[in-house]
Amino acid sequence: MQQLDVVIIGAGPAGLAAAIQCRENDLDVVVLDEFPKVGGRLLGQLHQEPSGEWWNGIEESKALQTKAESLNTDIRLGYSVYHIEKLEKQFVVHTKQQKFVTNNVLIATGAAESPAPIPGWTLPGVMSIGAAQVMTNVHRVKVGEKGIVVGVNVLSAAIARELQLAGVDLHSMALPTRNVVSEDQANPRLVMERLSRIAHLAPSKFIQFGSRFAKWKWVQDLVVQYYPKNGIKMWGMPIYLNKAIKQINGTDKVESVTMVDVTMHGDIIGNSEEEIPVDFVCIAGGLYPLAELAGVVGCPFIYSEELGGHVPVHNEKMETPVAGIYVAGNITGIESSKVAREQGKVAGLAIVIKEKNTSEITGKLQTAISEVKATRDAASIQFHPHIPEGRAKVSAAYDDLVKAQEVEKELEYV
Amino acid sequence: MKDTIVCRCEEVTLQELEETARKYNSSARELKLLTRAGMGFCGGRTCRQAVDKVLTDITGEDPTNELPLKVAPPVRPLSLTDLGGLAKDE
Numbered sequence: 338m339q340q341l342d343v344v345i346i347g348a349g350p351a352g353l354a355a356a357i358q359c360r361e362n363d364l365d366v367v368v369l370d371e372f373p374k375v376g377g378r379l380l381g382q383l384h385q386e387p388s389g390e391w392w393n394g395i396e397e398s399k400a401l402q403t404k405a406e407s408l409n410t411d412i413r414l415g416y417s418v419y420h421i422e423k424l425e426k427q428f429v430v431h432t433k434q435q436k437f438v439t440n441n442v443l444i445a446t447g448a449a450e451s452p453a454p455i456p457g458w459t460l461p462g463v464m465s466i467g468a469a470q471v472m473t474n475v476h477r478v479k480v481g482e483k484g485i486v487v488g489v490n491v492l493s494a495a496i497a498r499e500l501q502l503a504g505v506d507l508h509s510m511a512l513p514t515r516n517v518v519s520e521d522q523a524n525p526r527l528v529m530e531r532l533s534r535i536a537h538l539a540p541s542k543f544i545q546f547g548s549r550f551a552k553w554k555w556v557q558d559l560v561v562q563y564y565p566k567n568g569i570k571m572w573g574m575p576i577y578l579n580k581a582i583k584q585i586n587g588t589d590k591v592e593s594v595t596m597v598d599v600t601m602h603g604d605i606i607g608n609s610e611e612e613i614p615v616d617f618v619c620i621a622g623g624l625y626p627l628a629e630l631a632g633v634v635g636c637p638f639i640y641s642e643e644l645g646g647h648v649p650v651h652n653e654k655m656e657t658p659v660a661g662i663y664v665a666g667n668i669t670g671i672e673s674s675k676v677a678r679e680q681g682k683v684a685g686l687a688i689v690i691k692e693k694n695t696s697e698i699t700g701k702l703q704t705a706i707s708e709v710k711a712t713r714d715a716a717s718i719q720f721h722p723h724i725p726e727g728r729a730k731v732s733a734a735y736d737d738l739v740k741a742q743e744v745e746k747e748l749e750y751v
Numbered sequence: 752m753k754d755t756i757v758c759r760c761e762e763v764t765l766q767e768l769e770e771t772a773r774k775y776n777s778s779a780r781e782l783k784l785l786t787r788a789g790m791g792f793c794g795g796r797t798c799r800q801a802v803d804k805v806l807t808d809i810t811g812e813d814p815t816n817e818l819p820l821k822v823a824p825p826v827r828p829l830s831l832t833d834l835g836g837l838a839k840d841e
Contacts, residue, residue, distance in 0.1 A: 371827075420824035431824070433833045451800045454765065456755050516755060516765060517808045518801040621774070624798055632822030640814045647818055734816075 341365045344430045344437050345651045346418050346630060347376020347445035350674045351666030351681035353401040355443050358685025360408035366436055368410060371417040371431070374475065375402045377447055379674055381470040382447045383502070394674065395474075401678075421662075422633040428634070428661060441661045441688050442634070448645070448667035449624060453488055453519040453622035457585030467622040473503045481617030485600050486510040487582045488522045488621030490531065496619075498572060504721055507574050508613055511596060512581040513620070515603045522622055524603045525561045525578040528548050552572060561601040564660055574596040581605070585618055594618060626668045635659055639734045643727030644670030653706050655684035658742065663688060671714065679709040757805070758798040768802065771811060772809045778820040779806050783803020794827055 343359055346353045346371035359366045371614045372662070374380060375398060382394030413434075420431040421442055430437040450465045457463070464472075466486060477573065485508045486497050497507055515523035522528065561578060568575030583595045583605070598609035624645055631649035636657045638647045648669055651657045655665050665684040666677035685703040689695075713724065763786045770772040771777065771785050779802070782788065788802050789795030795802070803819045825834070 419827040419829055434831065449796070452757075454755050454795055454798075454801060459756050459759050518757065518765065520804075520808075521818045622800075629796075629822045629826045632818055633826060634826045637816075638818055639816045647814075647816075694834045740822065749768050 339365075339631055340427070341367055341437055341439040343367075343441040343443060343688050344369065344428075344439040345443045345445060346370075346430070347377060347447060347666065348372075348375045348380055348412055348414070349445060349447055349666060350397070350678040351447075351684070352377070352443065353398075354489055354678045354681030355445065355663075355665060355685035355688070356405050356410050356681075357401070357408060359688060360405065360410050362689040362693060362698070364689060366410060366502075367439075368405075368412040369418055369432060369437075370412070371415050375412060375414065378467075380672065381467070381474045381496070381499070383474060383499050393570075397674070418630060421630055423634055426661075438575060440692065441663065443655075443663040443665060443681075443684050443688065444628075444649070444668055445664070445666045445677075445684075446630060446668050447574060447677075448624040448671055449627040451622035451625050452567075453513045453522050453620050454516070455487065455513050455519065455584060455620075457581060457587070458589075458620060459588050460585055460591050461589065462587070462616055462619045463592030463620060463638040464494050465587055466493045466619040469594070470499060473500055473505065479503070479505060480619075481591075481615075482506065483508060483615050484617040484619060485582070485613065485615050486619045486621060487513050487594075489528050489576055489578065490522070490621055490623055492624065493552040493619070493621030494576075495506070495573070496621075497574065500619075501572055501574065501736045504659065508615060509568060509575040509577055509580075511577040511601070513622075514581040514583045514597065514605060518635070519622070520603075523581060523599075525564070525599065525601050526603075528578055529561050534543075544656075554585050558601070561741050576703045582618075583610070586612070591616055591618055612665065624667070624671045625692070626663035628637075628664075628668050631657065631662070631668065634662055636662060636664075637734075639731055641670065641727040641730055643723040644731070648731060650731060650738055652732055653683070654702065655680060656687060656735075658735065658738045661691075669731070670724065672724065675712050676709060679705065679712045683709060689704050757801045758786075758788040758791060758795075760793050760797075761787040761789075763788040763798075765805070767802075768805045769809065772806060777806075779803065780821070782806060783820060794826065794828065795820065 342364035345368045348368050356368050379394035379398040414434045422429040428442050450467050469480050472480050483506045486493050488508050513519040513523050550636040564579040568577040581599045583597045587594045593612045593614045596611045598606040626648050639650050649664050651664050653664050663684045665680040683705045772782050783801050
């Protein structure tokens with residue numbers, strides 16, 4: 338069986354950027370993705386930057402794909418990796434179609450959506466906001482005649498706008514009612530705080546909407562307390578932080594939702610039920626790093642709320658403490674696709690240096706590492722203000738683990 | 752009010768998870784085994800985060816660095832034929 342230099346899992350911005358670096362340095366590379374198209378979540382992205390420029394994910398994806406293809410990169414689509422097996426020095430990457438033996442693996446699997454379960458969410462016609470995005474922007478399928486978005490956050494606002502641009506009618510955006518799982522998305526005060534320091538991921542109108550209340554906590558309190566009964570309109574669509582969806586109704590499919598008024602702490606106000614006819618519902622519970630493959634291959638994890646959950650421990654070169662396993666993109670923390678692309682470049686260069694045993698491109702690697710930081714800092718408003726703290730925590734954990742490994746090795750010799 | 756299903760594959764409700772976790776003072780793994788939450792067709796890819804949150808809430812503990820539920824292969828649904836490599840000639 339052919340032995341590869343690297344298998345890259347995920348053909349999104351991180352995976353493709355890494356593949357380009359590896360191919361430019363003549364490594365044997367296979368890129369795997371379970372989706373039938375190249376680009377990952379880039380494919381869904383279409384929004385206006387604070388500068389006024391449009392970010393068109395499909396164009397960005399095409400540019401990366403063209404470059405990768407010009408370097409004869411072996412990209413396999415429709416390949417789902419279900420296991421990474423660790424041998425003594427190599428890895429076996431298992432897919433339904435084929436096994437790949439490789440010296441290195443870059444896990445660039447991105448993020449997944451957190452559920453925000455509410456009664457009735459298993460009815461046909463209920464989907465995650467990301468699913469609505471893929472159907473609309475990738476498959477060009479209209480998800481329904483009239484819908485509602487449950488969950489107000491950067492991602493859901495950006496996608497709601499995309500649905501609008503595609504001619505899909507939305508009643509409004511509202512919160513889920515509070516339960517243990519949805520708490521984070523159901524508390525108007527928390528939602529407002531997050532909106533007030535919204536990311537570059539968000540469309541510019543939404544940034545204006547959030548940052549209007551950004552500076553003072555007491556202003557945010559007042560805003561939540563005196564939130565206009567008819568919501569704040571964005572592109573003609575009301576956003577309610579004072580209304581929540583209590584349940585989704587229907588026999589065989591979505592027919593309506595039950596909306597209630599909530600206090601600034603998310604408590605339901607009695608006798609405020611209102612039934613709103615809709616034929617689809619998008620649930621937006623936020624994103625978390627999709628790291629299951631790092632889990633099966635034995636990467637240690639660290640929990641960082643700032644980065645969106647459990648992330649594999651790694652250093653600035655995107656190496657994990659499991660030699661030969663690299664990570665890049667949203668698996669390392671929820672950030673924009675631009676950061677993911679820069680991280681992919683770093684991972685690609687780090688793998689080249691390891692495989693070629695060369696220091697020729699060390700300078701290039703250092704530049705790429707600074708580019709990641711510059712791209713992060715250039716974001717006009719951070720997705721989460723504490724991302725750098727989260728990143729520092731992960732790096733510190735890496736150093737600690739590597740030190741511990743060295744001590745262990747030394748003890749073996751004693 | 753209707754029940755809130757958390758694990759869709761095994762149809763485990765939020766109420767059931769909370770009651771079980773309280774009654775048996777369970778760990779994440781025990782809660783999974785007692786209720787089958789996360790053990791259906793999708794392998795917990797939909798409800799993993801939700802089950803974690805139920806536990807964090809009940810135990811009042813901050814999330815630890817360990818993954819609350821161990822990840823085991825296969826991480827994607829797979830037929831036994833494919834697992835056995837019989838789907839095609841090698």
